[in-house]
Amino acid sequence: MTLPGRTGRLPRLWRPTWAEVDLGALRRNLRRLNKTARVPLLFVVKADAYGHGAARAARAALEVDAVAALGVSSVEEGAALREAGIKAPILILGSLYPFESTLAAIHYGLTPTVASLEGARRIQLAAAGLRGADRRLLPLSCHLKIDTGMGRVGVRWPAGREVVQSLLASPGVRLEGLYTHLARAEDSPSFTKRQLAVFARAVRESESLGARFKWRHAANSAGALLWPESRWDLVRPGLAAYGLWEGFEPVLSLKTRVVFVKNVPRGTPLGYGGLFRTRRASRIATLPIGYADGLPRVLSTGRRRAEVLVRGRRCALAGAISMDMAMADVTGVPGVSVGDEAVLIGRSGSEEQGAGALAALAGTIPYEIVTGLTSRVPRLYRE
Numbered sequence: 292m293t294l295p296g297r298t299g300r301l302p303r304l305w306r307p308t309w310a311e312v313d314l315g316a317l318r319r320n321l322r323r324l325n326k327t328a329r330v331p332l333l334f335v336v337k338a339d340a341y342g343h344g345a346a347r348a349a350r351a352a353l354e355v356d357a358v359a360a361l362g363v364s365s366v367e368e369g370a371a372l373r374e375a376g377i378k379a380p381i382l383i384l385g386s387l388y389p390f391e392s393t394l395a396a397i398h399y400g401l402t403p404t405v406a407s408l409e410g411a412r413r414i415q416l417a418a419a420g421l422r423g424a425d426r427r428l429l430p431l432s433c434h435l436k437i438d439t440g441m442g443r444v445g446v447r448w449p450a451g452r453e454v455v456q457s458l459l460a461s462p463g464v465r466l467e468g469l470y471t472h473l474a475r476a477e478d479s480p481s482f483t484k485r486q487l488a489v490f491a492r493a494v495r496e497s498e499s500l501g502a503r504f505k506w507r508h509a510a511n512s513a514g515a516l517l518w519p520e521s522r523w524d525l526v527r528p529g530l531a532a533y534g535l536w537e538g539f540e541p542v543l544s545l546k547t548r549v550v551f552v553k554n555v556p557r558g559t560p561l562g563y564g565g566l567f568r569t570r571r572a573s574r575i576a577t578l579p580i581g582y583a584d585g586l587p588r589v590l591s592t593g594r595r596r597a598e599v600l601v602r603g604r605r606c607a608l609a610g611a612i613s614m615d616m617a618m619a620d621v622t623g624v625p626g627v628s629v630g631d632e633a634v635l636i637g638r639s640g641s642e643e644q645g646a647g648a649l650a651a652l653a654g655t656i657p658y659e660i661v662t663g664l665t666s667r668v669p670r671l672y673r674e
């Protein structure tokens with residue numbers, strides 16, 4: 292027996308729910324960021340490239356000349372990129388713990404972030420411990436992270452002077468970068484100015500101690516776009532590169548298909564708890580997508596009810612989103628039938644719904660919507 296398995300270049304989906312990732316849009320966004328910021332980019336691909344698929348997104352991004360490096364959140368994420376054959380510099384953002392993971396980072400050719408005196412000591416020990424052929428890895432590069440106001444990890448300034456001195460005194464280590472992370476670049480000019488002033492001081496004083504940084508960096512997307520003085524030698528966009536910033540091209544669409552349609556009379560309860568009752572005779576479409584795919588359940592309740600785009604029209608979700616399915620009221624849309632495409636994020640005809648709109652309704656941020664898409668949603672890539 293032959294299974295009817297594949298159509299064209301895309302794997303056939305036996306459950307028609309998928310995310311489409313437009314790699315051309317990703318590259319255009321990165322070029323645009325570079326044109327605005329006028330410095331190279333460290334493209335942030337942590338959390339599986341914000342749900343877009345880290346290896347594919349990274350490979351596509353590295354075709355853009357301005358992309359000088361990638362940023363991940365852990366040794367595991369960096370190692371997965373190395374195993375996918377990616378050779379570009381990869382910075383592990385944040386800090387390393389347990390400290391033994393410094394050795395794993397070095398093994399995979401990843402650049403660790405040092406964020407404390409103990410972190411500095413560990414990379415020095417790692418450098419001193421390299422033997423034989425491994426000594427070709429010397430000097431080990433690292434970036435020092437300064438906490439200027441985010442308050443998560445990083446040395447404070449001027450306490451960080453001690454870490455800079457310690458790193459400069461170790462021949463096996465190269466202090467290649469100095470950076471910080473902005474907490475409020477999109478909403479507080481005064482806070483951001485204070486952060487940038489502390490960082491500028493840290494740069495100045497480190498350089499007067501003898502540091503020669505290749506990369507001094509502070510800007511996330513908001514910094515890169517709104518704060519020219521945060522750009523330094525490199526900007527670190529995530530959000531805008533994925534098109535989740537006003538004026539950039541959305542990269543990810545979330546789509547499914549109608550798998551069931553029925554007409555129901557007025558007053559029909561729908562879904563768990565019968566929380567929703569039709570107020571008129573209605574035509575209801577069932578969609579094979581639920582909270583286990585990353586569609587937040589809150590989007591089916593009260594004023595947080597989301598819409599889905601079917602045949603270029605907006606249709607409200609109806610009844611509680613369940614683990615694997617959701618329903619939409621398609622009464623007003625002529626001819627809806629099984630197999631019709633239903634767009635949660637993306638475009639249908641002249642209608643469009645962004646991850647940002649879903650996030651606002653759900654009371655969260657777009658990062659949480661895209662990183663929340665689970666592994667059972669296949670990512671299909673378009674060039």
Ligand SMILES: Cc1ncc(COP(=O)(O)O)c(C=O)c1O
Binds near residue numbers: 384510512513
């Ligand atoms: C250290 C660091 N730099 C840059 C970014 C990218 O930020 P955004 O997605 O807002 O551009 C992040 C993401 O959270 C980050 O943690």
